[in-house]
Amino acid sequence: MTSRVSAAIEAARAEGRGAFVGYLPAGFPDVATSIEAAVALAEAGADVIELGPPYSDPVMDGLVIQEATQTALSNGFRMADLFTIIREVTARTHVPILVMTYWNLVEQYGVDRYADELVAAGGAGLITPDITPDAGAVWIAASERTGLDRVFLAAPTSSDERLQMIVQASTGFVYTVSTMGITGERAQLDAAARGLVERLRSFGAEHACVGIGISNAEQVAGVVEYADGAIVGTALVKALRDGGVEGLSDLARELSAGTAQRA
Template identity: 80%
Template sequence: MTSRVAAAIDAARAEGRGAFVGYLPLGFPDLQTSIDAAVALAENGADILELGPPYSDPVMDGTVIQEATQTALAGGFRLRDTFTAVREITRRVDVPVLVMTYWNPVLQYGVDRYADDLLAAGGAGLITPDITPEAAPEWIAASERTGLDRVFLAAPTSTDERLELIAQNSTGFVYTVSTMGITGERAQLDAAARTLVARLREHGVEHACVGIGISNAEQVAGVLEYADGAIVGTALVRALRERGLEGLAETAQSLAAGTARGAN
């Protein structure tokens, strides 16, 4: 089965640019606004949407995203709202939607049931930050059955053995973490990201997208000198929080302007 996510990255490449992957938490500031925000993001330059259902213990997220998550949970977000949101977003825009989720909620819901419901809602796959391929046989089987993408994370500290496992088991792209630690904006993106992408290429990875720390068009352009996609979260969440849908759309447009190859 062809990966819709890989196809979106290839389509951007054919247009002479890198892919812009935009992250937003579901349910922030409320469910309907988060749906409208995802649609606005897709309509203003995002090639792939990454949506995060709120989780009570978001170990990887920085303050801006954690606060948004708490707002969503306080607003009564339920796990099943994930599928409602994905269904409405994919009905309105033709951009692949990945759900970025911690593993515990998927286990509690039932791995096969989660995969089936995500597929039925029009979702493209899962990004699983806190589970490694060797711990995910049930998810690998479910995704092979449904054709959903499996996006695993690679970090600068990953061994070659671990990178080989990630390369063999990821579909869509490999989520390349530029710095160790929590998400958020960084003034200077780590040189570690460039080295890590080069290591992933040695393991045969065709699509590597870099996330964590990218907050402006210049940084997007910098990452796309060596990676296939740039993942932005915090800057978008902050724009939505401070300036609503209009601010989010403007920020998305400005970030998307950094995706053209040779734009500098």
């Protein structure tokens, strides 16, 4: 089964650019606006969308995303809303949607049930930041059964052995963490990201997208010189919070313009 996420990255490459992957918290600020925001993100040039269901203990997220997820929860977000949002967005755009989720949420829901409902809603797969392939056998089996993509994270501190395992287990792309620590904007991206992408390629990674700390078109342009795509989260969430869907669209168009690879 062809990975829709891989296909989107390849389509961007065929156009001479890197992929723009945009993250939004599901249900922020509310379910209806969340749907409009994701559609706007696709229309503004995102090649892949990540939706993050709110979680009461978001240990990996920076303050902006933590506050957004708390807003979504206080506005009544329920897990069933995630599949509603995906269904509504995929009815209006062909951009593949990955769910970036803490593993506990999937386990509580039931791994196979979660996978089946994600497929039924039109979702493309999961990004699982807090489980590694060696701890993810149940999810790997469910994804192979359903054809969903499974995106694992690789960090600069990962051993060669672990990177090899991550490359072999990932489909769609490998989520390449530019710096250690929580998500958020950083003035300068860690040079370790470039070295990490080179290591991943040496182990056979077809697609490596870099995330954590990318907030403007210049940084996107820098990343796509050596990686297959740039992942932006905090800056988009801030734009939605401060400027609504229109503000989000404006920033997304700017970021998308940064994906053209320099000759």
